Amino acid sequence: MNFIINREELLTPLQQIVSVIEKRQTMPILSNVLMVIEDNRLILTGTDLEIQIVAKIDIGTATSGSITVPARKFLDICRLLPSGAEIKFEQEDDVARDGAKVKILSNRSRFSLSCLPADNYPEFAESEFEHQFFINAGKFKRALEKTIFCMANQDVRYYLNGLLLHISNSKLKLVASDGHRLSIYEDQLDQATGYEARIILPRKGVLELSRLLDDPDAELRVEFSGNNIRIFIKNLVFSAKLVDSKYPDFSKVFQQAFFNQIHIQKQQLKEALTRVAILSNEKFKGVTLDISSGSLRISTHNPEHDEAEEELFIEYAGEPLSIAFNAQYLLDAVSNLDSELAVLTIASNASTCFIDEPNDSSYKFIVMPMRL
Numbered sequence: 001m002n003f004i005i006n007r008e009e010l011l012t013p014l015q016q017i018v019s020v021i022e023k024r025q026t027m028p029i030l031s032n033v034l035m036v037i038e039d040n041r042l043i044l045t046g047t048d049l050e051i052q053i054v055a056k057i058d059i060g061t062a063t064s065g066s067i068t069v070p071a072r073k074f075l076d077i078c079r080l081l082p083s084g085a086e087i088k089f090e091q092e093d094d095v096a097r098d099g100a101k102v103k104i105l106s107n108r109s110r111f112s113l114s115c116l117p118a119d120n121y122p123e124f125a126e127s128e129f130e131h132q133f134f135i136n137a138g139k140f141k142r143a144l145e146k147t148i149f150c151m152a153n154q155d156v157r158y159y160l161n162g163l164l165l166h167i168s169n170s171k172l173k174l175v176a177s178d179g180h181r182l183s184i185y186e187d188q189l190d191q192a193t194g195y196e197a198r199i200i201l202p203r204k205g206v207l208e209l210s211r212l213l214d215d216p217d218a219e220l221r222v223e224f225s226g227n228n229i230r231i232f233i234k235n236l237v238f239s240a241k242l243v244d245s246k247y248p249d250f251s252k253v254f255q256q257a258f259f260n261q262i263h264i265q266k267q268q269l270k271e272a273l274t275r276v277a278i279l280s281n282e283k284f285k286g287v288t289l290d291i292s293s294g295s296l297r298i299s300t301h302n303p304e305h306d307e308a309e310e311e312l313f314i315e316y317a318g319e320p321l322s323i324a325f326n327a328q329y330l331l332d333a334v335s336n337l338d339s340e341l342a343v344l345t346i347a348s349n350a351s352t353c354f355i356d357e358p359n360d361s362s363y364k365f366i367v368m369p370m371r372l
Contacts, residue, residue, distance in 0.1 A: 001037055001065025001091040005057070007106075010042075010087060011078050013055035016236065017046035018071045020053050020208055027122070032068035034121045039064075045121070046071060051205050052124040053212075054237040066118035067091055069102055073113060081106050091115075124239060129223035129230060133167060133193045137233065138216025143174045146185040146363055148210060149332050151203050152178035159245035162200045167193055175247065181329045181367040182250060183336075199224055200247055205240035212238060253352055253366060260318030262291060262344040263358065269342055270334050272310045276300050277327035279308040286370045287327045291346075292320040300327070323350050324370045330355070333365035 017033055025031045025048075034045040042057045078087065088105040104111040144163075152160035155178065164175040170192040174185045201209075212233055213220075221232040224242070231238045276287055280300040290297040293316060299309040323346060334342050339357040346353045355365040 001035070001063055001067055001102075002089065003037060003042060003059050003062035004086060004088050005042065005059050007078055007081050007083065007085040007087055009057055009059075013044055013057060013236070014071075014075050014078060016212060017044050017053045017055055018075045019211065020048055020051045020204075021046045021071045022048045023072075029068055029116050029120050029122070031071060032116055032121075033071040033074060034066070034068050034118055036066040036118065037062045037064045047122070047124050049122060049124070050202060050241050051208060052239040053208070054239075056235050056237075065091060067100060067102060068116045068118055068121055069113050070115075074104075077104055077111055081109065126230065126239060127225045127227045129228070130225050131167070131193070131195055131197055132221060132223040133189055134191060135172070135189060135220050135222060136216070137213045137218040137220050139187060140220060141210060141213040141216065143172065143185045143187055144206065144210045144213070146336055147174045147176040147183045148206055149336075150176035150178055150181055150183040150365075151206065153203065155179065159200055159243055159247055161203045162243045163203075163206045164198060164200055164247040166196075166198045168196045169193055175250070177250070180326070181333070181365065182253075183333070183366075184364045186362045197224070198247060199226075199229065200243035200245060201229060202240060202243055205229075205238075209238055209240075212236060250366075256351075257348040258354075259321060259346045259348055260316060262296070262346075263315035264296065264312060264342050264344065266334055266337055266340055266342045268312055270331060272298050272312055273327050273331050273334070276308045276310050277331075279306040280327055284370065285327045286324050287330075288322060288324045290320075290322045291316060293317055321346065321350070323353070325353065325367055326370055329367045333367060336363070336365065338363075 021031060030048060036043045040059060040062055042059050044055045046053055085106045090103040092101045100115045100117060102113050102115055147163060151163060155161055160178055166173040170189045172187045172189050176183050218234050223230045227242055229240050229242060276298045277285060279302055280286055281302045287298055287300045294313060296312045296314045301307045333355040337357050341358050343356050343358050344353055350369060353367050356363060
């Protein structure tokens with residue numbers, strides 16, 4: 001297996017692949033990247049057995065073959081070589097007692113890496129894909145960015161450690177929740193799919209996928225079954241095992257009575273929350289909202305008996321109410337609004353608060369109150 005490649009052609013796909021490889025592996029070969037050359041094409045594969053990324057790079061004349069090389073060492077070598085450097089990759093024919101080796105040559109630099117045979121590289125198990133749809137990468141990344149910050153991290157309810165993807169003919173809906181807050185983003189697909197399906201993407205897979213969508217003009221082909229999802233992104237193929245569970249029914253949260261809507265300038269609310277939260281309890285970040293006609297008072301205190309308070313003008317004509325929230329949850333929601341105006345709608349039993357935009361129903365954020 002011998003080939004020559006420009007550093008720039010190799011570096012980006014290698015970085016994308018190495019990001020899914022865990023630093024500590026139960027199987028040593030999973031710390032390696034699989035390299036295969038066939039039909040003058042270099043195919044790089046990295047996996048942690050839950051997520052896999054495959055990159056395909058067209059190269060000139062090359063000797064076919066396959067090997068696995070230590071992923072992070074190989075990446076560091078490529079990254080630290082000068083821009084535009086030409087990299088020569090040679091697999092040594094003789095296999096020493098300590099296993100196979102490859103040489104990496106570039107200008108006056110020489111490296112020799114110990115490798116493991118490609119035959120031992122585990123196969124990523126995928127079932128047959130039943131559904132597919134096409135979506136613009138920029139549209140999909142926007143949908144992910146509006147929701148991923150609400151995913152739980154290592155929650156015992158493992159279905160919350162991921163993102164619900166709901167396809168209903170030509171409608172796309174993404175939902176994420178950590179049990180204290182929930183974000184919903186809806187959009188239209190350009191082509192009708194003719195089916196309805198719900199799948200849960202794993203947290204790590206969602207974060208990796210969001211990083212891979214760096215070209216807003218790219219067209220994605222998404223294939224999925226009940227167990228796996230596979231997404232074709234230009235010269236990359238992203239695969240992940242889905243969370244085997246059912247997402248809870250959150251529709252009941254919409255079926256209740258609400259107080260009148262509160263309209264407030266988004267930037268003013270963000271700045272006030274940021275200032276008041278400085279003196280909130282570091283662990284719970286709780287702030288109290290006292291709402292009355294035309295006025296919103298945000299206040300907090302902490303165990304050191306520090307206090308903060310700020311008053312804002314709002315558009316509200318309902319009865320007075322007082323409710324407490326995690327300040328960071330409110331800030332996350334308000335920061336993801338595109339409009340200048342934020343609309344807060346509190347349930348009449350004070351169980352939930354909706355945060356959305358006045359003229360756009362595609363994005364909704366729901367946050368549960370706190371007891372202070």
